Amino acid sequence: VQLQASGGGLVQPGGSLRLSCAASGFRSVDYGIGWFRQAPGKEREGVSYIRMSGGSTYYADSVKGRFTISRDNAKNTVYLQMNSLKPEDTAVYYCARGRPITSAWFRSSMYAYWGQGTQVTVSS
Numbered sequence: 001v002q003l004q005a006s007g008g009g010l011v012q013p014g015g016s017l018r019l020s021c022a023a024s025g026f027r028s029v030d031y032g033i034g035w036f037r038q039a040p041g042k043e044r045e046g047v048s049y050i051r052m053s054g055g056s057t058y059y060a061d062s063v064k065g066r067f068t069i070s071r072d073n074a075k076n077t078v079y080l081q082m083n084s085l086k087p088e089d090t091a092v093y094y095c096a097r098g099r100p101i102t103s104a105w106f107r108s109s110m111y112a113y114w115g116q117g118t119q120v121t122v123s124s
Contacts, residue, residue, distance in 0.1 A: 004024075021077065032052060047093070055071065090123070096112075
């Protein structure tokens, strides 16, 4: 199982980035992919989650209306489109594979495999 997160970078407040999570080594439609983030000195936070089969999506309140998660099953890739970025979105972003219950999609303990993380910095 491999998860490769990419697409991070430095962006000004109000700007946009698109993160990608390329999955391999397993049948992705049997699982879901979550995006998490961790800022220095803070706990890891669930950002969004998508079921690869069916495409149901879930978001943290802090990113609703600004972030959009999507998937391309043919490419085994999940995307996180981040718009209207704020300085408080600055963190290392990770993607992870799991089959969490809907009410607990944001709990990192529900995910067994993690990508290496990609840094997102929102600053002027």
